[in-house]
Amino acid sequence: xxxxxQSPRYKIIEKRQSVAFWCNPISGHATLYWYQxxxxxxxxxxxxxxxxxxxxxxxxxxxxxxxxxLKGVDSTLKIQPAKLEDSAVYLCASSFPGLSYEQYxxxxxxxxxx
Amino acid sequence: AQKVTQAQTExxxxxxxDVTLDCVYETRDTTYYxxxxxxxxxxxxxFLIRRNSFDEQNEISGRYSWNFQKSTSSFNFTxxxxxVVDSAVYFCALNTGFQKLVFGTGTxxxxxx
Numbered sequence: 724x725x726x727x728x729q730s731p732r733y734k735i736i737e738k739r740q741s742v743a744f745w746c747n748p749i750s751g752h753a754t755l756y757w758y759q760x761x762x763x764x765x766x767x768x769x770x771x772x773x774x775x776x777x778x779x780x781x782x783x784x785x786x787x788x789x790x791x792x793l794k795g796v797d798s799t800l801k802i803q804p805a806k807l808e809d810s811a812v813y814l815c816a817s818s819f820p821g822l823s824y825e826q827y828x829x830x831x832x833x834x835x836x837x
Numbered sequence: 838a839q840k841v842t843q844a845q846t847e848x849x850x851x852x853x854x855d856v857t858l859d860c861v862y863e864t865r866d867t868t869y870y871x872x873x874x875x876x877x878x879x880x881x882x883x884f885l886i887r888r889n890s891f892d893e894q895n896e897i898s899g900r901y902s903w904n905f906q907k908s909t910s911s912f913n914f915t916x917x918x919x920x921v922v923d924s925a926v927y928f929c930a931l932n933t934g935f936q937k938l939v940f941g942t943g944t945x946x947x948x949x950x
Contacts (some may be wrong), residue, residue: 779937810881816882828874828881828882
């Protein structure tokens with residue numbers, strides 16, 4: 724069974740530039756998550772989708788971050804404009820709906836903002 | 838509010854030693870799930886175990902074992918006879934309503950030969 728796919732794996736941009744990350748979840752997983760993991764910290768949830776609807780985006784900095792999951796399958800996370808403090812690993816995860824189900828994570832995208 | 842505390846930032850052991858990683862959680866919900874994930878140097882988080890709040894039975898899987906105690910709000914993870922391949926960052930996580938997974942800050946385990 725294919726896992727969660729993410730691209731690109733690495734990205735270096737200058738501050739004030741824009742960047743987009745892509746995620747393709749495990750087939751059949753209705754729930755998709757984007758996390759931000761700053762070096763030395765645990766992942767922090769940015770946004771959660773159930774199919775193509777947003778369930779939780781309370782920790783998403785909406786002035787610069789946006790995400791969509793138009794067809795309820797793959798998803799894109801965008802940052803515009805990027806700040807130095809956005810340097811982190813962006814992890815995508817997917818799961819079946821329900822709090823008992825474990826989340827499966829992709830390999831992440833390491834973003835460096837200079 | 839939900840919170841997970843992993844007080845051990847880094848642990849170093851020699852191969853074949855036993856090691857316990859501590860996890861303390863806070864929640865007012867009566868129904869919740871606890872998880873452990875492993876993050877090797879490659880960066881991908883790997884699911885290890887799930888435990889629900891109504892099941893305090895300890896679990897053993899090979900060299901791994903987990904001790905869940907509601908009385909102390911702890912969900913500790915023990916690796917028996919550690920190996921170099923166990924070197925990674927280990928995260929404890931808590932999931933209550935709305936599937937919001939809250940992670941601890943992680944414990945880095947270094948196993949030397």
